[in-house]
Amino acid sequence: MTAMIPTVPTPSPGRKRPTIRDVAREAGVSYATVSRVLNGREWVSPEAVRAVREAISRTGYTANPHARSLATGRSGSIAFLLTEPQHLLFEDPNFSVLLRSAAQALSDRELTLILMIASTPEERSRTIAYLSGGHVDGVLLVSPHSGDPLLSQLVRAEVPIVACGRVLGFEQVISSVMADDRNGGRSAVEHLISAGRTRIATITGPQDTGGGVDRLQGYHDALIAHGLTIDPGLIAHGDWSRESGAAAMRTLLAHDPGLDAVFVASDAMAEGALRVLREAGRDVPGDVRVVGFDDSGLAATTEPPLTTVRHPLDRVADEMVRLLTDVIAGRTPLSITVPTTLVVRASSPL
Amino acid sequence: MTAMIPTVPTPSPGRKRPTIRDVAREAGVSYATVSRVLNGREWVSPEAVRAVREAISRTGYTANPHARSLATGRSGSIAFLLTEPQHLLFEDPNFSVLLRSAAQALSDRELTLILMIASTPEERSRTIAYLSGGHVDGVLLVSPHSGDPLLSQLVRAEVPIVACGRVLGFEQVISSVMADDRNGGRSAVEHLISAGRTRIATITGPQDTGGGVDRLQGYHDALIAHGLTIDPGLIAHGDWSRESGAAAMRTLLAHDPGLDAVFVASDAMAEGALRVLREAGRDVPGDVRVVGFDDSGLAATTEPPLTTVRHPLDRVADEMVRLLTDVIAGRTPLSITVPTTLVVRASSPL
């Protein structure tokens, strides 16, 4: 398929842009007819269509988006809202990938992506005002924490929302798309168990996020299913960042120097954990096997490359956008789960 | 400064949003007066101001952005346009940092950031149509290549633009903000020279970008200033990506196995180069010193940590936004350079 790039007949500079009435005059029809041709949902005679089409290309007309938004009440744009504290935002390639995929999915539907970052208090209040002010048709919410007051304010303002990840406590009001965190976690730990490891630790994410809770639950599931006991001392918490992963790993090693595997709930934290293990003289995967979560860009380039659970963010973004258009159209809240798969690399080979 | 988060009195759900006329009725004034209070650039009596203020908070009024845009001809939004091929976009934390900083700078000026990614041909044509359609007030252009047809189309459409990095061939028509690439490159290479290295190679960026050309020029400057000869075999080209850096390093080693230093024009490429050097059994910095460019998030975590030229992207983003508002206001094209500094780490210590 050769992509024809239409050479837009730039409206002669200086003069102001042609309006629908200019086109109408040029085509010898009324402006309502032009509008009808543009939207194509009402009956228009073939000749009129042709005349309008020609007039449009002759004048280089493009619709004024603001006028259209005013008349229809839709803006054609969607906010991509990040609420994580600043330093986490871009350390992990995850956000970037999700952003890129969302941009693509929206663009395919002729929607535009407005990026909003609400880390600081002023940013947050500006964000609320903006979003409830009707600037956007809907919101894509990234990794929200359940206690965040932003959530209830958005819900109150009745802005259509789809979140990435389950929003604890808001399952009935906020639609979401999540990876199958629980089964992903379970399969990661089962992989470690089937390699014969028995003193398996985990570094989890924040317990006020769906991913944090569910991945830990998967860890429990696997241990219990295989008759292993759960040692609270082998469970450490992080905030998804590298540094928190490193710190958690230090804690775990202090508690049990003989642990022989770790399931880490994000690749960024796993990267920190690997660093600490290396510094502590442990061989990975010989002494300690490590499995991460996300299969982000990092995973292939850590030392050693990381076995991890693939979190299909492109799929997630796609489903989020699809779901959001449904929610905008009036659908009741819904949660969608997309499957995960284990990607085996050197940090825990087959 | 305590950040007061105003509790927006959400307009009672169900009923539709109050308009300026509702507020006017409530306050007992005409709607024009309300508009005046809102914009605050005309004389209004103190009592009227108070009455309107109260009516606004009582009704929970917020202005309809589309109506305002239609009337004023300004949208209040800026496009952040990425034109790099997809795989490069998010591998390098640079883009993310620039994006984050730009979002911040725009938000401070009550402008919103619309993210546009134009990698594929359809995306490009959609982008052109969108941008020349008057949806946005201006465009922030990231690392454009000089041959890109998008450039001339945007210029033709008279969209206000500020680019990140010099746009070769468009210096007179497109404003830009660039790091001091040439002096940055020069200082990097002088650092290597002062460490006594003499067979200094370089891996440059694309030669149709300002950064690519200028950083290479800095390399030339330093060698010439210190009486060293320029060996074309010690100059290799990359596309900013890790892989291209690795490939270029292999080429260089093949040409001159005895080279004792490399200046790499981006950290991502430097990361690839370090990997190849390690595989080739070279000690860094013992056998080969390496200096990168950008001081991106990668630099501190490479093995060994990378000495690099700091590219102050937060400053750059800030200047871009400031300049763009000027350009929108009618300023003639202008180029701004922000200084760089050398950050010394283990890959080429003092």
Added chain:
DNA sequence: CAGTAGCCTGTGACCGGTTACAGGAATGCC
């Protein structure tokens, strides 16, 4: 006291689309 300058306010036109409504022309059917 007339004239004028400075405040303040309301009316109405306008931005550029969408869409309800009414009506004209052509066709089909009795």
Added chain:
DNA sequence: GGCATTCCTGTAACCGGTCACAGGCTACTG
């Protein structure tokens, strides 16, 4: 031929703001 139906089109109202203009009121000046 009369009438309903279907197709097509134009007029006008509307979306919710901004802003030019005209005009009223007060206060100051000569």
